[in-house]
Amino acid sequence: MSEVEDFLKVARAAKDAATVLAPLPRAPKDLALRAVADALVARSAEIVEANAADVEKARAGGVSEAMIDRLRLDTGRIEKIAAAVREVAELPDPVGEVVRGSTLPNGLELRQVRVPLGVIGIIYEGRPNVTVDAAALCLKSGNAVLLRGSSSAYSSNTVLVRIMQDALAATEVPAAAVQLVPGQTRESAKQLMRARGLVDVLIPRGGASLINSVVEESTVPVIETGVGNCHVYVDADADIETALSILINAKAQRPSVCNAAETLLVHADIAGEFLPRALTALKDAGVTVHGDERVRAHGADVVAATEEDFFAEYLSLDIAAAVVDSLDDAVRHIRTYGSGHTDAIVTRSQRAARRFVATVDSAAVAVNASTRFTDGGEFGFGAEIGISTQKLHARGPMGLPELTSTKWIYTGDGHVRG
Known part of the structure; x- marks a missing residue:
C-alpha cells in the first residue's frame, strides 16, 4: 500500500469516527478520557522504551540537549500528561451550548448551538506530550483528530496513539477518532495539508517556518498559532x-x-x-x-x-x-x-x-x-490547543469552545414562508 493510500485509509476512518463522536453527550467522552489517562500510566514502560529510541536517534544526529529535553519522556512526565488528560475531562463540554437564541415575531424558535468542527489535523514539532494533549482536547470537543508530529518523536507518538486507541476501544468513543498520520516524510505532511473534504481544519503548532509552510501549501482551512514577537x-x-x-x-x-x-x-x-x-x-x-x-x-x-x-x-x-x-x-x-x-x-x-x-x-x-x-490555563480555560494570531474563527488562546463551530436550529409549528 502506498503512502497516499495509507493516509487516505486513516483519514477516512477518522471522518467516519467523527460522525459517531459528534452526537455523544459529555459522560461517555469523559469516561473515555479517564480511560486514556489510566492506560498511559499503566503502560508507561512501553512509552519510555519507545521514547528512549527517539532520544538516542536525536542525540546521534547532533540534536541539542535543549531539544532533547523537550523530546524526553519519563514516568514523572507521563504521569503529568495523564493528569492533564484528567483535567480536560473535568472541563465543561462546549458541544450543545446555546450561543444565542430568540423567538422571532412569526413564532419560530431560533437557536445557535455549538457543534464539533469534525476532523481536526494537527501538525506539530518536537514534544510528544502534544500528541496526547491535542487528542484529549479534540475528543472532549467532539472532534476526531489526525496527528502529524515530527519524525524525531515518531516512535514515541506511534506508541502513544496505539495506547490511546486501545483505551478508546473499550468505550463509546471510536478508537479511530485518534489517528497518527502514517509516514515520516514531508509527503505525508502534504497529504494532510491537501486533504480538503476529509479534514475540516488544520492547526500547525511550532515555529514560524512550520506555520508559514502550512499556511502557504495547505488547501485545508488553517488556524495559525503561536508566533510571538x-x-x-x-x-x-x-x-x-x-x-x-x-x-x-x-x-x-x-x-x-x-x-x-x-x-x-x-x-x-x-x-x-x-x-x-x-x-x-x-x-x-x-x-x-x-x-x-x-x-x-x-x-x-x-x-x-x-x-x-x-x-x-x-x-x-x-x-x-x-x-x-x-x-x-x-x-x-x-x-x-x-x-x-x-x-x-x-x-x-x-x-x-x-x-x-x-x-x-x-x-x-x-x-x-x-x-x-496569554495562556489558556492562566485565562481560566483549563487547557488550550494553541494561541491563534489570526482574526477568523478563533483569536488568542484556543480552548474547547474554539474547537467548535455553530449550527442554527429553528423550530416551528408548520411554519411556511409567505
Missing part, C-alpha cells in the same frame, strides 16, 4: 518598579515560549530614568539586549540592533529594544514589526492605556501586566 511598552507615566518587574517576568521567566517578551519599547521622557536600571536588571537575568542607538547610549553592553532584530521571535535570553517619542510611535512600531500575539503597556495613565488598547491590533493586549499571562 511580543512587546512591552514602558509609557512616560509608568511606575518604574512596576515596569521593571513586568519586563523581567515577561522576558526571563520562561524565554522559550511564544508569550515571552521579545521587544522593549521605552518612551523618551522616561528613558533616562528607566533604561539604566532596566539594562542592569536584564543583564543580571542573563539577557542580551539588542538596542537602537538611543538605547545603546544607556549601556555599554548593549548590542547594536538590526531591523531583523525587531522582527525576531528569539525564544531565548535576547531582547530587542528601542526608544520611542510617543505612544503612537510605539503603536506604529508594534504594527510594523509585531506578530499580533500579545503586547503590553505599563502606565499609570488611564488615557494612555485606553489608547494603547484601542490601537494595538493583537490577539491579546495587557495593561500593567506581563505578556506571560
Whole structure:
C-alpha cells in the first residue's frame, strides 16, 4: 500500500469516527478520557522504551540537549500528561451550548448551538506530550483528530496513539477518532495539508517556518498559532518598579515560549530614568539586549540592533529594544514589526492605556501586566490547543469552545414562508 493510500485509509476512518463522536453527550467522552489517562500510566514502560529510541536517534544526529529535553519522556512526565488528560475531562463540554437564541415575531424558535468542527489535523514539532494533549482536547470537543508530529518523536507518538486507541476501544468513543498520520516524510505532511473534504481544519503548532509552510501549501482551512514577537511598552507615566518587574517576568521567566517578551519599547521622557536600571536588571537575568542607538547610549553592553532584530521571535535570553517619542510611535512600531500575539503597556495613565488598547491590533493586549499571562490555563480555560494570531474563527488562546463551530436550529409549528 502506498503512502497516499495509507493516509487516505486513516483519514477516512477518522471522518467516519467523527460522525459517531459528534452526537455523544459529555459522560461517555469523559469516561473515555479517564480511560486514556489510566492506560498511559499503566503502560508507561512501553512509552519510555519507545521514547528512549527517539532520544538516542536525536542525540546521534547532533540534536541539542535543549531539544532533547523537550523530546524526553519519563514516568514523572507521563504521569503529568495523564493528569492533564484528567483535567480536560473535568472541563465543561462546549458541544450543545446555546450561543444565542430568540423567538422571532412569526413564532419560530431560533437557536445557535455549538457543534464539533469534525476532523481536526494537527501538525506539530518536537514534544510528544502534544500528541496526547491535542487528542484529549479534540475528543472532549467532539472532534476526531489526525496527528502529524515530527519524525524525531515518531516512535514515541506511534506508541502513544496505539495506547490511546486501545483505551478508546473499550468505550463509546471510536478508537479511530485518534489517528497518527502514517509516514515520516514531508509527503505525508502534504497529504494532510491537501486533504480538503476529509479534514475540516488544520492547526500547525511550532515555529514560524512550520506555520508559514502550512499556511502557504495547505488547501485545508488553517488556524495559525503561536508566533510571538511580543512587546512591552514602558509609557512616560509608568511606575518604574512596576515596569521593571513586568519586563523581567515577561522576558526571563520562561524565554522559550511564544508569550515571552521579545521587544522593549521605552518612551523618551522616561528613558533616562528607566533604561539604566532596566539594562542592569536584564543583564543580571542573563539577557542580551539588542538596542537602537538611543538605547545603546544607556549601556555599554548593549548590542547594536538590526531591523531583523525587531522582527525576531528569539525564544531565548535576547531582547530587542528601542526608544520611542510617543505612544503612537510605539503603536506604529508594534504594527510594523509585531506578530499580533500579545503586547503590553505599563502606565499609570488611564488615557494612555485606553489608547494603547484601542490601537494595538493583537490577539491579546495587557495593561500593567506581563505578556506571560496569554495562556489558556492562566485565562481560566483549563487547557488550550494553541494561541491563534489570526482574526477568523478563533483569536488568542484556543480552548474547547474554539474547537467548535455553530449550527442554527429553528423550530416551528408548520411554519411556511409567505
